[in-house]
Amino acid sequence: MSLHHWQSRFENWMNQHWQHGDQAHDVAHLRRVWQTAQQIMQGTDATPLVVLAACYFHDVVNLPKDHPERHLASSQAAAATRRILLESFPDFPHELHDDIAHAVQAHSFSAGIVPRTLEAKIVQDADRLESLGAIGLARVFYTSGALGRSLFDSNDPLGKARPLDDKLWTLDHFQIKMLRLPETMQTETGKKLAQHNADFVVDFMAKLCSELQGDLIGKDASVLRDFTSDKTKY
Amino acid sequence: MSLHHWQSRFENWMNQHWQHGDQAHDVAHLRRVWQTAQQIMQGTDATPLVVLAACYFHDVVNLPKDHPERHLASSQAAAATRRILLESFPDFPHELHDDIAHAVQAHSFSAGIVPRTLEAKIVQDADRLESLGAIGLARVFYTSGALGRSLFDSNDPLGKARPLDDKLWTLDHFQIKMLRLPETMQTETGKKLAQHNADFVVDFMAKLCSELQGDLIGKDASVLRDFTSDKTKY
Incomplete structure (x- = not known):
């Protein structure tokens, strides 16, 4: 069959x-x-x-x-x-x-x-890729709405002066889980795809943090520098 | 005061x-x-x-x-x-x-x-800008989760062969409302900010549509071409 x-x-x-x-x-x-x-x-x-x-x-x-x-x-x-x-x-x-x-x-x-x-590694990688990229962004904010959780801490969106807590703030989930996924990847192909799609998520974060500071055009350069996996880019 | x-x-x-x-x-x-x-x-x-x-x-x-x-x-x-x-x-x-x-x-x-x-025009533009950019993406998928609405029609994400319906599919809301916002802007500054942030949303759409086709790295060029406000870019 x-x-x-x-x-x-x-x-x-x-x-x-x-x-x-x-x-x-x-x-x-x-x-x-x-x-x-x-x-x-x-x-x-x-x-x-x-x-x-x-x-x-x-x-x-x-x-x-x-x-x-x-x-x-x-x-x-x-x-x-x-x-x-x-x-x-x-x-x-x-x-x-x-x-x-x-x-x-x-x-x-x-x-x-x-x-x-090997099969378990492949399935784990494939499922984790669903938490990154555009699909990952759609799903994390969908879940935020389903649970009625706040989107972000407007006073401190990156949680620099407080403990991260993704039960309180959806944006904290980016640092707690999403951006750590590439390092948990079990296969070379999975790792490459995860890094690309984590960087897409970081680009979104940089845009979001810029908007939260009142700059609707720019991208927060410090976010790109601190969170992009390919450090040579910034 | x-x-x-x-x-x-x-x-x-x-x-x-x-x-x-x-x-x-x-x-x-x-x-x-x-x-x-x-x-x-x-x-x-x-x-x-x-x-x-x-x-x-x-x-x-x-x-x-x-x-x-x-x-x-x-x-x-x-x-x-x-x-x-x-x-x-x-x-x-x-x-x-x-x-x-x-x-x-x-x-x-x-x-x-x-x-x-003029005041009403400014408030309307400022509020509509909250539906675009990174904040707009976070909010539209949050609302999708709060209402339990599906994220996208995986067989036809852009609704090319069916009527658009954002009560059924969240991604349809991009075409029904979000990407039409720049043309409804009442002020010059509002229009400029809206076009920039609508293009950011289109970039996300292109990435999402590419991922839905199984390409986790690319961006769907037809989406960029068909929906970007600055047509000279593509």
Whole structure:
């Protein structure tokens, strides 16, 4: 059975069974993670079917960012993935279940589990790339609105004179998580893509900080200098 | 009494009486609109105290974007502003009430009221600039999350083969409202700032559309060509 065939069956399952109101984690997100994962695994020895299944089931247990058991969601998703594959896809190769469950469990940022296999590394990188670039910006502010969190501390947007707290201020999430993602990347391709898209996020930050200072035309040069990954540029 | 004194009193009033969960319309938004309005009115004959009061009270009746009476909110805000000035600021010059109420009523995009006075034009431009640039991007996706609206139609992000509908897709709001703002600007300074910040939004759109096509590095050249205001650039 082809990859494309399994992809269709997984998407159908998701459309029927995966109901929640979080538009930052919809089937389009799963499809994009798989699209990115395919780019990252090109030329590697990764088993595509493991990567495909892990991409589609990695968020099958989807707890909100402010849920107290958020750090356990990926372990619950791994257990749920095994159950779903056994019950709803009995013809799916059983010998791949362990590797898929590991990739699902290890994908999560908040769980802090080190990926052991190439497939888990690819899925983790592909999912983290969804938190960077234009898509990452759209999703982080979407989540800000869904949780009713403030956008930024107008008096101190970069938190220079206070502890960073992304439960209070969405812009703090840029420093706490988003801009640290490139250094957590597990593959060379993932790292290159992450650095490019973190720099896009920094460019946005520089524009935003300039606007918050009342300059609607410029970009804050100190933000570009302090946060761009390619330090030779500034 | 100085402008700064009135600003402090208006902010105090807002902090005490203006309670709602919409973080895209907080006191920092009011302060930024006033900051931008000051830039726009430089060198003009506008009465600063009218502009100041209208900036601080323009959203005093704040109906959600999906509220059926949304288009009436600015008229309700104008009436509320008169009442608040009379009752809570009896020492505020009464002869300015009419001009302030007009500027508050005319600021709204959805009300479609043409501003008659220079002060109303300045307030409208300053408020519309909050929907563009980095701040505009943060606010539009925040609102998407607050309303639980989808981010984009992954199969047709620009709505080329379907009617645009920003109740369904947040990215449609870029074409329906955000990118049309520069042509609605009432002042020369406002227009220049709006075009610059609309082009920043187009740059984001081009990056987003490229990412949605699976290209995490490029920017969609057709988006830059079709939507950038300075057509000579592409």
